[in-house]
Amino acid sequence: MAVLVVLLVLVLTKPGFSQSNDGDNVMIGMYCGRNTLISLPNFIKNRNSTFNELRMQLLSKGVPYARAQALSAGDSVYSAVQCRNYLSVDQCVACFDAGVSKLANCISGNGGFISFDNCSIRYEDYADFYNDPYVMEDVNRTPNVLCGNQSSSQPTVFNQVVDGFLSDIRDATPKTSNLYVASTRQITGENATVYVTAQCAGSINQAICQTCMNTAYDKLNDCLPNTEGRFFHMGCFARYSDTPFFNVNQTTDITNFIKRHSSNVTIIAAVVAGVVLILLFLLSWLLYRSWKKSKMTEQDFEGAEHYNYKDLQLATNNFSEENILGRGGFGEVFKAVLDDTNVVAVKKLLIHHDGAKEEFENEIKLISNIHHRNLLRLLGWSIEGSYLLLVLEYMPNGSLDRFLWGAKRGTLNWNQRYEIVFGIARGLAHLHDEFHIKIVHRDIKSSNILLSDDFKPKIADFGLARFQPEDQSHVSTKFAGTLGYTAPEYAVHGVLSEKVDTYSFGIVILEIISGKRSTEVKSHSQSTDYLLENTWKLYEKKMHVKVIDDTLSLNRYEQEHVMKIIEIALLCTQSPASIRPTMSEVVLMLQEGQSLGKRQLTRPTFVNNQDRRVYIGTQVHNRVDVRKKGMNIA
Known part of the structure; x- marks a missing residue:
């Protein structure tokens, strides 16, 4: 109590x-x-x-x-x-x-x-x-290091002993059964003892623990020759001091977890063995490079684990119909159970269509190094004949569209919908502004937003994503995406920038609020207006409250909140692209409950998806060829 x-x-x-x-x-x-x-x-x-x-x-x-x-x-x-x-x-x-x-x-x-x-x-x-406390977001946090203010009386000896001690603790901690050690070591000539403890978080594995302990070792070395130092990161804690802080009967025997060389003969033998190993490695590497050039098979992708095809085949019950989670132009996604407990999703791409292998490699290279709470995590990959397999994080609630107009329609309340909008915004802001390179997803839509068991959103399907150089405001490329979500400047002229994702995000907001597809016309009406145009016309009449999904039961405060979010959606879909906000600005607007502030909304450019034409005012611009490679039609 x-x-x-x-x-x-x-x-x-x-x-x-x-x-x-x-x-x-x-x-x-x-x-x-x-x-x-x-x-x-x-x-x-x-x-x-x-x-x-x-x-x-x-x-x-x-x-x-x-x-x-x-x-x-x-x-x-x-x-x-x-x-x-x-x-x-x-x-x-x-x-x-x-x-x-x-x-x-x-x-x-x-x-x-x-x-x-x-x-x-x-x-x-x-x-x-x-x-997994050592997710990428935590890696980007600055570790907490606290050094003592008293220096050792014999800094040279103290540094040598403590450095070696911390090195041993670094190596031993990940190898213990509970990822924890406490040990002591004498300082020769000082009649002093150093006490050290290290502990990794209870939910991480040996490899992640080792990564964190490597950082702890580096940072605590900066404290020397001070007689104490403390390190804390989300994945581990470490501390050393010449003052006791645990009892001598509470120590861990780390002898079996560290390597010792007791003689010059051993050292020489190790050096010779090392040279031989290096030569063998170089020879193997040259042979591998030669083999790799002559044969298109498995490739090394940093940050993604290679899975055995037969293991995935077994985990999906031979890719059975009952395990299918979804289908698309790329292939199929299956539920898989590895080691009887670990549930994952396996995306099976067919290599038969043009660009499939390029999209496969692109997706691995991009998302194997991106970790964010609102981006779907890539676990690994496999290649077998004409099949390209991605092993992905499993999302129990499937895609967002199921909850908007599919089998689960009407089950999401406003709080859940707002959290989904906010989560997608944070994921896109990370891709555009927080990662070390700018990444444009190019295919943001409701079916590419997956939901966890507690309805937290994760952006999926990076097969069409592209890098955008920092020194360029946009790149010119062939259109690839989904009409109904794609910005006009990209659909017509192939002008690609991060603002294309901003536009798509605005459309997804409207789908989340309305419970209707972007290409769905207003029911019981002769109008052929799609969702964006219908929303704009209602906004002009100050009647955009009518956009809200009929299945939502909202109080007055919630209704006002939703209308502000609609205004943010319209702000995201304006043309030209330069007047759209960045996704980082959108995150701030959503956080602070703002909508337009001092901005004035202008009429969006509408894409008519029946004849695939772009309408700006009364003018009809270039017809979009739906046969272009890589295009998906919603």
């Missing part, structure tokens, strides 16, 4: 990193999320519920790592706590209570974390970190 009392006393403080000392439990860092929530009371209620569950697990199970989730009312919260293994249950709970007390100040954002010497706590509105 104590933790609940603390949580009810919420005091607003400025989010940011800080350090403090609570007795022997130093706070290394704290951060409060900044993304706006749909319903703050619901989110706080769910957060408090997970905190209460975490505390109960720490007390009743006596475990150093616990997780909890609360998914009610559409404001999901995922939380985790990890205590150092050398703590007693009471010490662990005391650290947790101290963290919860401080995190109670995070009352305006969508998550937060805090790290002490003794424990770390984190909560978010998305599940990625819950299963």
Whole structure:
């Protein structure tokens, strides 16, 4: 009950990193999320519920790592706590209570974390970190490093011993069964002992732990010759000090996890063996290069795992009809169960059509290195004869279009729809502005938005995506995409920029709000206006409330909110492309509840999909050839 009392006393403080000392439990860092929530009371209620569950697990199970989730009312919260293994249950709970007390100040954002010497706590509105705390977004965060202010009396000896010790800890930690070590080492000539502990998050694997520990080793070396240092990242924690902070009977024997060379003979032998291995490697590499040039088979794609075709065939029950998740011009997507527990999606592309292999390789190269909560994750690939297979993250709820006009029509409430709009915007902003290169998706549409079990959206199908050079405002290329979602300047003239995705996003917003396809004409009417033109005409009459899906039951506040989002959609679909907002601007508008601000809407350019012509005012511009390579007609 104590933790609940603390949580009810919420005091607003400025989010940011800080350090403090609570007795022997130093706070290394704290951060409060900044993304706006749909319903703050619901989110706080769910957060408090997970905190209460975490505390109960720490007390009743006596475990150093616990997780909890609360998914009610559409404001999901995922939380985790990890205590150092050398703590007693009471010490662990005391650290947790101290963290919860401080995190109670995070009352305006969508998550937060805090790290002490003794424990770390984190909560978010998305599940990625819950299963894999070292996602790409976390890699981009700056690690927290806190160095002591006292230097060793014998810096040369101290540096040498501690550097070697930290190196051993780095190598040993990922190899232990619980990804945790605590060990000591004597400083020769100083009559002193160094204490070191390292711990990786309870939900990650050995490889991810090793990556995090490599960073910890590099960063803690910067603290030398100071007599203590602390490191915290989302994936791991490490600390060294010449002052005891655990008992000598709580150490881990790391002897079997590190390599030692006891003689010059061993060193010489290792060097000779290394030279031989290098020569063999070079020979193998030359043979491989020669073979690769002469034969089009499997290719190496950094960041994506190669899967055995037969394993995927078995996991999909020989690509049976009952396992099909979807079909398209590219081929089919199947549900697959690997190792009896791991559910994935397998995208089976047919190499028979022109450009299939190019699209396949393009998709791997692009998304194998992109990780974001709103972008579908590529797990691996396989090639077998004429079949090209992509192994993708499985999304239990399938594509968004099923919930707008398909079998699940009318089951999404407004909060869920808004979260989907916001998630798509964040994913596109990452592609356009946050990744190290600008990527244009080119085929944003409702069927390419997949939904997780808690209805969080992920952008899928990067087969048509393209890089955009930083020094160019656009590139000229042949049209490839889906009419009904494609910007006029691209459909007619092949002018491609990130604003093409912005246009498509605006159309998807209108589909989410209306529950109608972009090419669907208004029911019970002689009008042939498609969704965008119909929405614009209603907006001109200040009647765009009529665009809202009949299945939505909205209160006055929600109705006003939806109308603002409609205005953002119209802003995204304006022409010329230069007056459309960037996706980063759209994210801010959605976060802050803004719509137009000082902007004035202009009439969009409409694409008539019946005769595939573009209408600007009363003029008819170039007819779009629907036979162009790569075109999908909605």
